[in-house]
Amino acid sequence: MTISDAGRSAIERAQMQYRQELPAKADELQRLHQAYLQRRDMDCQQLLLRQTHRLSGSAGMYELPHLSQLARAAHHQIRDNPDDAAAALSELLDAMRKAAGG
Amino acid sequence: MSGPADNGLSALPGSVEAFVQQQIERIAAPLIIEYTENLHLVGHQGPAARYGLLDLDPGDPLPEALDFLSNMEHDSAQELPFVTLPTGKVAHVHIQPREERYFLILFDATEQHELVQAQQQQANEVRLLNSHQQRTMEQLRAAKSSIEQQRGELEILHQAQTRFIAMMSHEFRTPLNAIMGYAELLSEEGGDSERLGAIRRSAWHLLTMVENVLEQARLGREQVTITREPVPVADLLRLLSDLFQEQAAERGLGLRFSQSPGIPEKLMLDVMRVRQIAINLIGNAIRYTAKGEISVNLNYRDGRLSILVQDSGPGIAPAEQDRIFRPYERGSGSPGGGAGLGLAICRQLAEAMDGSLRLESQLGRGSRFIFTIPAAVPDARPPPQLSGRILVLDDDPDLRQWLKIVLSDWGLEVSMLASLAELQNWREQHPSATDLPDLLLTDYLLEDGVGVEAMKQLRQLDAELPIVMLTGSVPAEEGIRMTHDPNFLLLAKPISAAALRNSLTRMLLPDHQDTP
Numbered sequence: 143m144t145i146s147d148a149g150r151s152a153i154e155r156a157q158m159q160y161r162q163e164l165p166a167k168a169d170e171l172q173r174l175h176q177a178y179l180q181r182r183d184m185d186c187q188q189l190l191l192r193q194t195h196r197l198s199g200s201a202g203m204y205e206l207p208h209l210s211q212l213a214r215a216a217h218h219q220i221r222d223n224p225d226d227a228a229a230a231l232s233e234l235l236d237a238m239r240k241a242a243g244g
Numbered sequence: 245m246s247g248p249a250d251n252g253l254s255a256l257p258g259s260v261e262a263f264v265q266q267q268i269e270r271i272a273a274p275l276i277i278e279y280t281e282n283l284h285l286v287g288h289q290g291p292a293a294r295y296g297l298l299d300l301d302p303g304d305p306l307p308e309a310l311d312f313l314s315n316m317e318h319d320s321a322q323e324l325p326f327v328t329l330p331t332g333k334v335a336h337v338h339i340q341p342r343e344e345r346y347f348l349i350l351f352d353a354t355e356q357h358e359l360v361q362a363q364q365q366q367a368n369e370v371r372l373l374n375s376h377q378q379r380t381m382e383q384l385r386a387a388k389s390s391i392e393q394q395r396g397e398l399e400i401l402h403q404a405q406t407r408f409i410a411m412m413s414h415e416f417r418t419p420l421n422a423i424m425g426y427a428e429l430l431s432e433e434g435g436d437s438e439r440l441g442a443i444r445r446s447a448w449h450l451l452t453m454v455e456n457v458l459e460q461a462r463l464g465r466e467q468v469t470i471t472r473e474p475v476p477v478a479d480l481l482r483l484l485s486d487l488f489q490e491q492a493a494e495r496g497l498g499l500r501f502s503q504s505p506g507i508p509e510k511l512m513l514d515v516m517r518v519r520q521i522a523i524n525l526i527g528n529a530i531r532y533t534a535k536g537e538i539s540v541n542l543n544y545r546d547g548r549l550s551i552l553v554q555d556s557g558p559g560i561a562p563a564e565q566d567r568i569f570r571p572y573e574r575g576s577g578s579p580g581g582g583a584g585l586g587l588a589i590c591r592q593l594a595e596a597m598d599g600s601l602r603l604e605s606q607l608g609r610g611s612r613f614i615f616t617i618p619a620a621v622p623d624a625r626p627p628p629q630l631s632g633r634i635l636v637l638d639d640d641p642d643l644r645q646w647l648k649i650v651l652s653d654w655g656l657e658v659s660m661l662a663s664l665a666e667l668q669n670w671r672e673q674h675p676s677a678t679d680l681p682d683l684l685l686t687d688y689l690l691e692d693g694v695g696v697e698a699m700k701q702l703r704q705l706d707a708e709l710p711i712v713m714l715t716g717s718v719p720a721e722e723g724i725r726m727t728h729d730p731n732f733l734l735l736a737k738p739i740s741a742a743a744l745r746n747s748l749t750r751m752l753l754p755d756h757q758d759t760p
Contacts, residue, residue, distance in 0.1 A: 144627070144741045144742045144745055145650060145653055145741055146653055148653065149649060149650060149652075149653030152649045152653070153646070153649055153650070156645050156646060156649055160642055163642075192689075192691070195689065195716050196639075196640045196642070196643075198716055198737070198738075199640065199643060199714070199716050199737035199738055200640055200642040200643050200646070200738075201738070202737060202738020202739075203642075203643060203646045203737070203738045203739070204642070204646065207738070210738055214716075217716075
């Protein structure tokens with residue numbers, strides 16, 4: 143057994159907390175994206191990249207593989223074609239908000 | 245010939261002097277002609293015939309061959325090297341006036357002249373070659389510059405193509421997900437299941453194609469990171485069966501899964517990659533087979549797992565068997581659809597796992613794809629107890645929390661840092677080598693730098709400090725360079741707890757006989 147029962151419980155608690163924090167993180171991503179679109183602010187683009195990158199890693203660890211994949215897709219889109227990342231990001235934000243209730 | 249200028253040489257024996265004289269006459273053939281101020285011959289000594297000067301009778305005017313003398317001063321010594329006489333001979337010409345007498349002295353220089361001419365010819369050829377070489381070098385430089393420019397343009401084109409593919413793929417994927425979702429919803433609400441099934445299948449097919457395009461674009465620029473963990477083989481078979489039984493039944497095809505005797509219950513596999521390859525192969529078999537049966541067999545021999553997918557489809561002509569593994573190429577009997585990427589991706593992934601993907605097929609007799617990878621049997625013993633101090637460096641608080649829970653659960657003493665700046669502080673507070681952790685677990689990309697920097701800092705204190713680096717994506721070149729280090733492991737995020745524990749066991753307990 144990789145994780146003890148106590149460890150499993152701790153992970154489940156952390157997962158719950160992680161899910162609960164997802165809507166706030168989605169709001170922050172949305173705010174950064176809007177700021178980027180309005181001002182073409184490169185700092186905002188960098189923050190978006192960092193946060194989607196983080197999300198892609200952490201969501202997978204917290205057993206949300208679909209969210210991890212969407213974050214990865216959004217990350218690539220923001221990196222490669224930031225002016226046309228709205229659809230990818232919107233899909234990710236929806237999934238984040240839904241995961242919080244799941 | 246002897247005298248004070250001879251550097252102490254005593255008078256030469258007559259025979260030596262005679263020999264020297266003989267050699268001078270043989271090689272230089274001196275011809276001495278005495279003539280008057282008005283260019284009449286007084287007399288001569290030497291081989292006149294060798295110079296083509298015949299009939300040199302005293303009192304006669306000098307022969308025509310020596311007409312060049314009429315344009316020369318005769319009052320002082322003169323020297324004319326390499327004079328070509330009308331007779332064809334080349335001579336060094338000297339004029340020596342002595343007390344109202346004039347002497348013309350000719351030395352045969354024909355051979356010397358030929359030699360000089362040959363040398364000149366050689367020098368000219370060398371100059372010509374140098375000039376050719378210089379022109380060739382210039383052409384090479386121009387060609388190189390042109391190639392570099394073309395390479396740059398190709399790289400820009402490749403990047404643009406990759407961006408375009410990624411963007412287009414995404415634009416396809418978003419509505420496709422919606423189509424599939426709504427079709428599912430309508431089906432649950434009691435809609436026409438046959439037609440909704442057709443919509444779902446078509447959307448699923450299109451989605452698979454788009455995913456393949458995305459994967460190919462990713463494979464073009466990122467290193468494939470393989471993470472193995474213990475996988476129950478029965479679970480893998482069950483998942484594949486659940487995925488495809490309905491699809492095969494709808495096409496009236498049999499789909500049979502089997503496993504050869506002796507296959508271990510669990511194997512160390514990168515389950516995501518293995519599943520991806522198997523799904524592609526079985527999906528293709530169903531798509532290309534009009535009637536009959538598809539069989540999927542797993543067998544295990546000499547530490548290698550083989551997945552054989554056999555169909556009763558039309559088969560693939562020998563000439564096409566290599567081509568179908570190339571990106572964007574499809575067999576001529578393809579039923580339509582598909583970007584021609586699935587098999588190319590599968591083969592790349594199989595090779596990234598040190599495995600292979602090959603095809604055996606005959607026209608009219610179906611095809612058999614054989615996917616083989618090394619797959620160790622996981623250690624059946626209880627996992628060894630881990631102990632030691634781990635320094636975790638990750639800027640993501642969520643990941644730090646997850647790592648803290650699992651690492652502590654495994655009995656490890658954990659210190660958490662969020663940045664390179666915090667590492668700097670930690671080092672100031674823990675200056676001694678004995679303070680060093682037993683392992684550094686670091687993220688590749690940090691807010692204030694890269695994990696490689698932390699690795700370098702701590703490796704200055706302990707050159708063999710075990711380091712595990714987690715990464716979402718690492719530039720391929722750097723990844724390859726770092727993986728040459730035996731005390732270094734690069735792990736792809738997300739990673740399962742089992743795969744992480746397996747990796748930490750390898751690093752902290754190198755003597756433990758672990759599965760690779």
